[in-house]
Amino acid sequence: MKSHVSERIKIPLGLWAGIRDLGIATHEVARKAGLPLSIVNEPIVNTAQYFAIWQAYSDLIGDTAKGITLLATAFETAKYPPTVLATYHARDYRDALNRMARYKQLCPPENLRITEEGELCAIELEWLHNEQSGPPMLVGITLACLLELGRRGTGQPLTARLVEFSQAMGDTQTLEAYFGCPVRMGTPYNRLTLHRSDLDRPFVSYNEELLEVLTPVLDQSLDEQQSSRSFTETVKWIMKRSLTGGRPDIQTAAKEMGLSNRTLQRRLADENMSFKQVLTQARHEQALAYLADPSLDIKEVAFLIGYEDQNSFYRAFRLWEGDTPSNWRVKQELWRNRLVTE
Template sequence: MKSDRIKFPTGFWAGLQQIGIDPYQVARKAQLPLTIISEPVTVTTAQYFSIWQAYSELAGDTASGIIRLATAFETTHYPPAVLATYHARSYRDALNRMARYKQLCPPESLRINEEDEQCTIELEWMDSEQPGPPVLVGITLAFLLELGRRGTGQPITARTVEFSHTMGDRDALEAYFGCPVQIGAAVNRLTLYRKDLDLPFLSYNKELLEILTPVLERSLDEQRRRSTAEMVKWILKRSLSGGPLDIQAVASELSMSDRTLQRRLTDERTTFKQLLTQARHEQAREYLANPQLDIKEVAFLVGYEDQNSFYRAFRLWEGDTPAHWRSEYLRTHPSS
């Protein structure tokens, strides 16, 4: 099942600082809470895209923004799924791992095809009606080449690169990829020389892979087996601040009819209304535990347009006011 939740790597913000872009400016431009910079979070597809769009606008030329971030991002900031690709046995192994573990981090997916002397990697969106911003497309394909260069220690070049949208300075992109860049193509695709896939990775780490691989495979397995109620609550939690969500919208997100969703929730002995209440309650506690967010902002983030409605709901959940609950929490969790 698809779901609208994306783990946003905290290393991204460190990468921005390295290239002289203020992470807080990006978060503000994307209209997201500033706490996103310091805390590991999951975001909706719309929020994910807005972060990349904000970065693109602050970076200026799209091509320059792509190359600067792709080359500056330090391997120490890679999330586990990417770290497993960097420490793969060969470039082929790394790319196949990347395509597999991308499933843990929608909304993009990679389709790899080896034929004759070439290997094509096509970027696809899980929701074809909501394609990502050009800078994200460019970063994704550039990073696949950067991964090969860093892992092998060789100045690998692509055979061709195709983009469906304009990407800024094409000469700069052609210099980076080392090949012609086509704009206005039907697909977003990186084509490599197949022989390069056989190159061994100098960064190969058998011991680390033996630790990372089982963890990532379990995560994939858990993602596939997660209950419908859990999936619904994940979607609700990450969408609360975007306005009220009804069962039809969530069912559509899960690629099923609202009747099917209702039946599955009944089978799991819960209802959509109960899950919405749980999502709001759990998120309210999480946000209130952060003293940097004022209570009015917390009310908005959990989907209440007016503060009084949030106060009434919170009293029902906790038997306490949000302000008093927060002060007690911070008193008993001084290191939080």
């Protein structure tokens, strides 16, 4: 069994407060998650603990959709950490979303990719550095809070254009009533699509003085974190973002990083790596992440990590894990079920 990459994740105080406001005792969440009761007072947890907390809340609340809408609206803005608080005092919705995507890098394990095109703005949730996607509840809360950000900031009852989830999320009607748009499940993405015109709406909560204090501190923290990440990890992250349906080449990575092909190769060599090795690692790690999602079949996984045919993916996976993708998935499911019953 390969070990999962662990991240240090800060839990906002508002999470526990919001759960209590919904009538759920925090110690019940800890017990359901199989974690010590002291976890409620721990400001930092690892990825496995973080996911377990969200899954426990989901199990206790019952329907995932209900849990998403209730908690998203129960969060008190004042209890958000500085990385999120800064977004609520942005100049407009676009500024807030860009700040959210930028400073989200300080709070793994999720990452946001924003794309504006035509009349639409799509915000896609991605997972960083771990071999499985987060619990459906966490996915739903993340996208709901992005819309909630716009509603609270502008003071207007904004609606989305479309919401897509890769997993089942409970009652569809509940979610469509909250987002104000169609909600699709079983898609390849976790994505919130907004009306691009809403991004120009000014925030009534705009606070220039507060931003002048928060922005330099957050930018410095982000710069320090990014400089501590190895060059290889940065290239790998870019490759993971570029895998779907194709084989990203060195030109792709070099262009995104603002480097020449030669410089990128040299800096990888300085860390005893080659571009081919980084690409292989990116595919391997993403394959494990996608296979952990039972809604994706093997053919889809092969496509998502850039293989043109399923047989090529099978051969590569045997080299990585010494087993077929199907057998690996079954073993993982048995392992997770055993953890639940222990």
